Amino acid sequence: MSLPDRHTFYNGKPRSNGSSGPTFQSIDPSTNKPICTIHTSSASEVEQAIRSANLAFPSWASTPPVERSRILLKAASLLRARNDELAKIETLDTGKPFSETSTVDIVTGADVLEYFAHLIASGGLNGEAFHLRDSAWVYTAKEPLGTCAGIGAWNYPIQIALWKSAPCLAAGNTMVYKPSEVTPLHAQFLAEIYTEAGLPDGAFNVVYGDGQVGSLLTKHPGVAKVSFTGQVATGRKVAGAAAGEMKYVTMELGGKSPVIVLPDVDVDQAVDGAMMANFFSTGQVCTNGTRVFVPEQLKTKFEEVLVRKMQYIRPGDLMDPNTNFGPLVSKIHYEKVLGYIKHGIDVDRARLLCGGPGRPESIPLGLKDGYWVRPTVFADCTDDMKIVREEIFGPVMSILTYSSLDEAVQRANNTELGLAAGVFGRDINQCHRVVKQLQAGITWVNTWGESPAEMAVGGWKQSGVGVENGRKGLEAWVRNKSTLVEMGGSVPTVFAKL
Numbered sequence: 001m002s003l004p005d006r007h008t009f010y011n012g013k014p015r016s017n018g019s020s021g022p023t024f025q026s027i028d029p030s031t032n033k034p035i036c037t038i039h040t041s042s043a044s045e046v047e048q049a050i051r052s053a054n055l056a057f058p059s060w061a062s063t064p065p066v067e068r069s070r071i072l073l074k075a076a077s078l079l080r081a082r083n084d085e086l087a088k089i090e091t092l093d094t095g096k097p098f099s100e101t102s103t104v105d106i107v108t109g110a111d112v113l114e115y116f117a118h119l120i121a122s123g124g125l126n127g128e129a130f131h132l133r134d135s136a137w138v139y140t141a142k143e144p145l146g147t148c149a150g151i152g153a154w155n156y157p158i159q160i161a162l163w164k165s166a167p168c169l170a171a172g173n174t175m176v177y178k179p180s181e182v183t184p185l186h187a188q189f190l191a192e193i194y195t196e197a198g199l200p201d202g203a204f205n206v207v208y209g210d211g212q213v214g215s216l217l218t219k220h221p222g223v224a225k226v227s228f229t230g231q232v233a234t235g236r237k238v239a240g241a242a243a244g245e246m247k248y249v250t251m252e253l254g255g256k257s258p259v260i261v262l263p264d265v266d267v268d269q270a271v272d273g274a275m276m277a278n279f280f281s282t283g284q285v286c287t288n289g290t291r292v293f294v295p296e297q298l299k300t301k302f303e304e305v306l307v308r309k310m311q312y313i314r315p316g317d318l319m320d321p322n323t324n325f326g327p328l329v330s331k332i333h334y335e336k337v338l339g340y341i342k343h344g345i346d347v348d349r350a351r352l353l354c355g356g357p358g359r360p361e362s363i364p365l366g367l368k369d370g371y372w373v374r375p376t377v378f379a380d381c382t383d384d385m386k387i388v389r390e391e392i393f394g395p396v397m398s399i400l401t402y403s404s405l406d407e408a409v410q411r412a413n414n415t416e417l418g419l420a421a422g423v424f425g426r427d428i429n430q431c432h433r434v435v436k437q438l439q440a441g442i443t444w445v446n447t448w449g450e451s452p453a454e455m456a457v458g459g460w461k462q463s464g465v466g467v468e469n470g471r472k473g474l475e476a477w478v479r480n481k482s483t484l485v486e487m488g489g490s491v492p493t494v495f496a497k498l
């Protein structure tokens with residue numbers, strides 16, 4: 001399949017501008033074949049996109065919330081109507097099975113659009129008013145920020161685009177969005193859907209390219225906020241550039257999250273959770289629970305059940321509804337993950353329980369050039385191993401054993417990252433006690449990975465700044481204005497006549 005070229009999208013349309021500049025390709029990760037040419041946005045195209053967002057801002061900001069809500073709801077219904085078409089694009093671009101993209105990626109994006117549309121129509125942007133004293137009162141307003149930049153990672157392309165643009169637009173801001181250069185195809189579809197839904201030209205714009213293009217956004221004085229999803233190291237650069245211009249930021253960064261299995265656990269349930277926390281999306285999920293802490297006395301049982309269930313992971317043709325495991329997203333990422341798997345065996349010397357280097361055996365011949373790795377489990381891991389310390393962002397689980405719960409919690413927290421954490425156990429009080437002590441912004445009890453629109457999510461420590469979704473997610477796109485009104489007829493002053 002080959003798709004038409006992608007160009008910078010601003011003021012309501014893709015603009016080819018003569019198309020003589022540099023280009024890059026979107027590659028189908030399952031076959032290593034190019035599917036689309038993308039034209040890198042030039043500095044002047046980025047400028048045009050920001051200008052177009054700046055010009056659209058005043059009128060969009062003063063559109064009543066109920067009217068903005070109606071447009072966003074229309075966009076959500078267009079997304080749902082085109083779910084499968086968009087899911088196919090996401091499957092081609094990311095390498096995720098259609099069984100996943102058609103049930104998760106677009107759906108969870110449209111949910112958030114609906115959530116924020118309903119929230120603003122039902123008073124979510126209202127301020128407060130209170131009497132300060134008999135003669136004075138105070139009222140507050142939530143004002144939009146202006147033009148905001150959204151910069152996305154490659155793993156949940158359309159979901160990330162929607163988790164940023166939905167609250168941004170709902171709050172009355174405009175956006176210039178840069179998808180990851182690895183998975184950029186969703187962006188034009190989303191821009192076109194917004195236009196079709198009635199969003200004014202210029203309110204949502206798309207620029208294409210790598211970090212260089214991203215950095216034009218982060219330091220531009222016409223951009224009021226940067227909402228970034230990506231690696232911690234990139235996040236530091238982005239937040240640094242934005243701080244120079246005193247911009248608002250939201251940072252959604254990486255993790256190395258712990259799963260703590262309690263001694264009284266239903267082992268089947270804990271294994272299912274640990275598998276979701278490591279192999280869903282081929283392990284390319286920021287909240288992955290890659291450090292699985294198992295009580296010493298459960299180690300053998302846990303490993304037995306896990307090995308038995310690993311056979312339910314089914315790599316293969318991505319459009320086959322039974323396929324639930326795809327390739328990694330790109331050649332570079334494939335090499336990185338494979339490097340970690342080899343390091344785990346050769347240097348860390350962890351015990352390889354499943355997987356290892358090489359492609360899954362069941363991959364059909366037509367897909368042999370794709371970026372496939374085997375779902376891999378290391379056992380007898382220790383906290384100092386590189387595979388246990390660093391974010392791999394691939395299907396690599398590390399099992400660690402513990403003897404006391406205090407020790408497990410202390411070791412789980414012994415990381416600079418704090419994105420997610422979870423507990424599996426039958427004693428729900430004990431689960432809550434453990435969750436209370438875990439240093440992470442997103443925590444789960446007896447489940448893993450669900451992130452509904454109503455739930456604010458964001459990392460602690462080096463894993464991020466601020467949250468997305470939930471009521472708090474809307475607050476991240478407004479600034480407060482407080483007004484004190486004096487009705488006493490005289491201004492308090494020290495400059496009165498003696």
Ligand code: NAD
Binds near residue numbers: 214229232
């Ligand atoms: P990345 O940091 O390499 O790139 C992210 C985006 O930043 C891309 O669009 C890239 O072009 C852009 N970029 C790169 N350098 C830049 C610069 N100097 N200025 C501005 N923009 C720049 O991340 P990635 O490899 O695409 O994504 C994987 C990472 O994202 C993982 O670490 C994962 O944990 C994280 N992630 C976090 C969340 C979350 O919600 N916390 C969600 C998804 C992914």
